[in-house]
Amino acid sequence: MSSEFKSTSKIFQGQLGAYEVIVTEDESLTLKSGFFDEACHSLSGAKAETRHNYLKNGLFYSKSYKEKKPKLTVLEVGFGLGHGYLETSKALGDAIELHFISLELDPSLVSFAQELSSPVFHELKESAWGFDAQIGPHQLSLILGDARKTITTLKGFFPGLMVDAIYLDAFSPRRNPALWTSEFLSELWTLGQKGSVLTTYSASQSVRKTLDHVGFAVESFPGFGRKKQCTRAWWEGESLTEIIKMRMNSNIPLLND
Ligand SMILES: C[S@@+](CC[C@H](N)C(=O)[O-])C[C@H]1O[C@@H](n2cnc3c(N)ncnc32)[C@H](O)[C@@H]1O
Numbered sequence: 001m002s003s004e005f006k007s008t009s010k011i012f013q014g015q016l017g018a019y020e021v022i023v024t025e026d027e028s029l030t031l032k033s034g035f036f037d038e039a040c041h042s043l044s045g046a047k048a049e050t051r052h053n054y055l056k057n058g059l060f061y062s063k064s065y066k067e068k069k070p071k072l073t074v075l076e077v078g079f080g081l082g083h084g085y086l087e088t089s090k091a092l093g094d095a096i097e098l099h100f101i102s103l104e105l106d107p108s109l110v111s112f113a114q115e116l117s118s119p120v121f122h123e124l125k126e127s128a129w130g131f132d133a134q135i136g137p138h139q140l141s142l143i144l145g146d147a148r149k150t151i152t153t154l155k156g157f158f159p160g161l162m163v164d165a166i167y168l169d170a171f172s173p174r175r176n177p178a179l180w181t182s183e184f185l186s187e188l189w190t191l192g193q194k195g196s197v198l199t200t201y202s203a204s205q206s207v208r209k210t211l212d213h214v215g216f217a218v219e220s221f222p223g224f225g226r227k228k229q230c231t232r233a234w235w236e237g238e239s240l241t242e243i244i245k246m247r248m249n250s251n252i253p254l255l256n257d
Contacts, residue, residue, distance in 0.1 A: 012116075014108040021116070025225075029116060031081060031109075036171040040080045042201075044225025050083045052224040053201050055091050057232060059165040063195025069164075071097035075154075075191060076167040077147055077179055079104035082113040082121060084167050089120075089138045098138040101154065101163075103147040104130075110142065129157050148178055151187040163191050168200035173207055173255065180207050183257045186214045194236045203229035209246045210255045212239045219243075 008029075010021040017035040024030050026045030032038065042049040054076075059065055064072055072092065076084040079102040092098055104110075110131060114121040123133035123140075130144030141158075143150045147170075155161050166188055170179035178184065180202070188198065198216065200207070203223065208231055211218045216233035219240050223230050238244065246252050 012108075012112050014106050014112070016106040016108075019112075028083065029081060031112070033171070036175045038171045038175045040078075040171075041083070042225040042227065046081070047083055047087055049201070049224045050087045051091070053199055053230055054084060054165070054167040054169070055087060057221045057230065058167060058197055058199035059088065059091075061232070062164040062197045064164040070095075071099070072165075073099045073161070073163045074101065074165050074167065075163045075188075076100065076102040076169060077188075078102075078169040078171070079109060079113070079142055080169070081109070082117045084169060085140050086118055086120070089135065092138070094136055096137070099141065099158075100138065101141045101143060101158070101161075103143050103145075103150055105144075105146055107144050129153070146178075148184055148187075151184065151191075154191065161191060162193055162196070164196055166192060166196070166198040168198055168202075173202060173204050177255065178257075180204075180210065181255045181257045182210050182214050185210055185216075189214050189216065189235070192235050196235050198233040199230065201227065201230050203227070203231055205246060205252045206255050207231065208239075208243050209249075209252050212243050212247060213254055 008021045012019040019031040022030050024043050024046045026048045028047035030039050030041040030046040085100045120135050123135050124131035131142040133140045170176045173180040208218050211233045217237035217239050218233045220229045221232050
């Protein structure tokens with residue numbers, strides 16, 4: 001771990017092991033998971049990174065947002081500290097309805113978010129899928145369990161579900177490989193349509209090749225903090241030429257279960 005991070009020396013004991021609580025450069029918190037041996041965010045700023053990767057370069061690019069649709073639906077892979085929901089809700093304000101669906105493996109992160117991220121998470125009530133909250137015009141549905149399984153239940157819980165944006169915010173492909181495979185990405189593919197957008201902080205060549213393989217048109221956008229690039233994917237169009245070339249390059253492995 002680099003030297004710039006400020007550990008609060010607080011440890012949060014979750015169901016998936018211990019998390020170190022870290023203050024990032026914009027003063028927002030992140031967690032370093034002992035189980036995955038990785039921090040949830042860039043140490044250059046957890047909230048600022050969330051806005052960069054998933055709002056300014058993600059949701060705001062979606063057709064529905066650009067056309068000022070009155071209701072938006074977002075799917076997040078990895079609830080973590082809840083920054084994805086909080087930043088989205090803040091950016092949209094009360095004029096836009098939001099259904100924010102977030103998939104999370106470690107149920108104890110709900111109590112972390114309630115105590116240390118925001119009191120709005122006290123609105124969460126148990127539901128068939130985990131927890132649900134209606135906060136003004138914004139609904140947060142927190143789906144607990146392994147996302148590889150819960151992803152297949154979403155259309156049962158929310159008939160006709162079609163998302164405007166996906167925030168692919170699992171831990172890295174090296175530490176959390178299950179959520180970057182062609183099988184999992186194919187499930188994400190079924191939840192969007194022309195005009196929807198998926199973004200992720202990862203610029204891994206294998207992730208890009210696998211997104212392209214399952215049907216996404218893949219492009220790059222500038223990274224946050226010290227990161228050079230991130231990845232944006234669409235349900236229509238063609239991938240960047242350099243990514244199409246990777247289709248032929250057998251040295252870059254496709255990610256599979
Ligand atoms: C990088 S953090 C997400 C940060 C979060 N988006 C935020 O804004 O605070 C990744 C999250 O993915 C969760 N995760 C890892 N494997 C998972 C799985 N198989 N199913 C669901 N969630 C998983 C981790 O528990 C962790 O909370």
